[in-house]
Amino acid sequence: MNSVTHQHGDKIYADSLSKATIASHQLPKPLNWKILIQPADISTQTKSGIILPESAKDNQQILTAHGHVVARGELAYRDRDTGERWKQQTTPQVGDFVTYGKYAGQKIVVNNVRFILLNDDEITSILPDGVQITAYI
Numbered sequence: 338m339n340s341v342t343h344q345h346g347d348k349i350y351a352d353s354l355s356k357a358t359i360a361s362h363q364l365p366k367p368l369n370w371k372i373l374i375q376p377a378d379i380s381t382q383t384k385s386g387i388i389l390p391e392s393a394k395d396n397q398q399i400l401t402a403h404g405h406v407v408a409r410g411e412l413a414y415r416d417r418d419t420g421e422r423w424k425q426q427t428t429p430q431v432g433d434f435v436t437y438g439k440y441a442g443q444k445i446v447v448n449n450v451r452f453i454l455l456n457d458d459e460i461t462s463i464l465p466d467g468v469q470i471t472a473y474i
Contacts (some may be wrong), residue, residue, distance in 0.1 A: 357449030367410040374403040
């Protein structure tokens with residue numbers, strides 16, 4: 338995740354493609370059971386050193402299926418009818434590195450920084466710190 342904490346306590350998120358930044362107070366607030374994800378950074382060149390064109394970077398960004406949880410709606414991981422918490426012990430928290438379906442969610446760009454808005458049940462796993470996704474099969 339490309340983020341740093343500003344001296345005033347605001348977290349700053351950066352987009353590796355556009356080089357744009359956004360402060361945490363400017364982020365959209367997910368409603369209900371929605372979760373806001375910042376997709377993981379993408380490669381800007383191949384292993385052999387060839388620099389990728391912008392169109393390839395855009396496609397890779399859209400098809401990236403992992404990222405960091407930036408914000409959660411107040412009803413995330415709660416029963417839709419009763420509002421009670423789900424019985425599972427582990428649910429993604431803000432800052433967690435997660436995976437989700439390639440075509441899941443709504444892709445949005447806020448101040449030139451890319452995000453994905455997902456339903457809470459579209460997240461498929463929480464990845465441990467230091468794990469790096471190298472391919473999708």
